[in-house]
Amino acid sequence: MDNFVCGKCGYVVFGSAPDNCPVCNAPKNFFQPDSNAIKKPADPKNLNELEKKHTPVIKISKQCGLAGAGCTDAHIKIGEILHPMEEKHFITSIDIYIDNVFISRYHLTAERLNPILGIHLKVSGGKLKALESCNLHGRWMAEADI
Ligand SMILES: [Fe+2]
Structure with missing residues (x-):
């Protein structure tokens, strides 16, 4: 199955193109299939330095407390070796x-921000995918069970 990519904002959909992009509202005809939209490590069990800097690392915590019971924390760090956040090279x-x-x-912007995200989910199960975009090295993805 191809992934479809929005030609306006780079949003990737897994499956068929939506009527409108959920990120930028571009219409369906802006979407094109792209089987190479997401970079993949050559050997997922033995990442090289570039792959370690770009593949998201996901940590799930079910003990949040900020929103009471049922709040699941997900922390997404780019990546195992922290990706640079510099004017000419950063996670967008x-x-x-x-x-x-x-x-x-x-x-994300390059200044004053680490490429790490913390989110609070209202779900207690399922598969979380994190898809990052580097301005120089493209899109990289990881997934984890919630
Ligand atoms: Fe990069």
């Missing part, structure tokens, strides 16, 4: 999906 966004349904896009 992190998109979150649960069970392939888009939840949110977080835009």
